[in-house]
Amino acid sequence: MLIIGPPGSGKGTQAERISERLSVAAISTGDIFRAHVKGGTPLGVEAGKYMDAGDFVPDSVTNEMVRSRLSQDDVDNGFLLDGYPRTVAQIDYLDGVLAARELTLDVVLQLTADDEELVERLLGRARETGRSDDNEAVIRHRLDLYHEQTEAVVATYARRTILTRVDGIGAIDEVTDRVMDAIGSPGTAALVRAP
């Protein structure tokens, strides 16, 4: 399963909850990058420059990191990938990695939210956590990239008829309930169709 949403849509929070309920591994490219930045690894030093500016980390770094993570055994029981793919080129790469591992995607979940709501939320998060990519100019740049690049990813999965959209505005529990209703039981035919 994939979870896709604009910055501030709560996808990280929902991803953790969904992965717990479905007992599948949650894999967040943003979290992996932040762990590298914190640890001061060469990958973290490289990625951090892009993250602070709100830019995408280059595919040469990101793709290999995802391939390596998806080669671990825990994904055989299912996985929830959060934050990848963000570009159409990353879809192609992911298709190849999944095919090589004989894995298929059951569902792609998009969390939706209005831009101005997201800016407000992210500015609030910046005050609470001091995340270095949460200032207004960077936030707006990340939203622009989402519209310019990641909406094409969503459209691709809609064409593959594995997309479901859920309104990400509301209390965290409410959104989780909406998500669980929308995705049903993974592995069943009733799963998901693009709305």
Ligand code: AMP
């Ligand atoms: P996130 O926590 O998902 O918002 O990701 C934080 C930052 O990590 C993004 O703004 C990008 O700089 C970087 N990042 C995460 N996932 C990707 C990806 N799939 N491709 C490129 N950059 C990414």
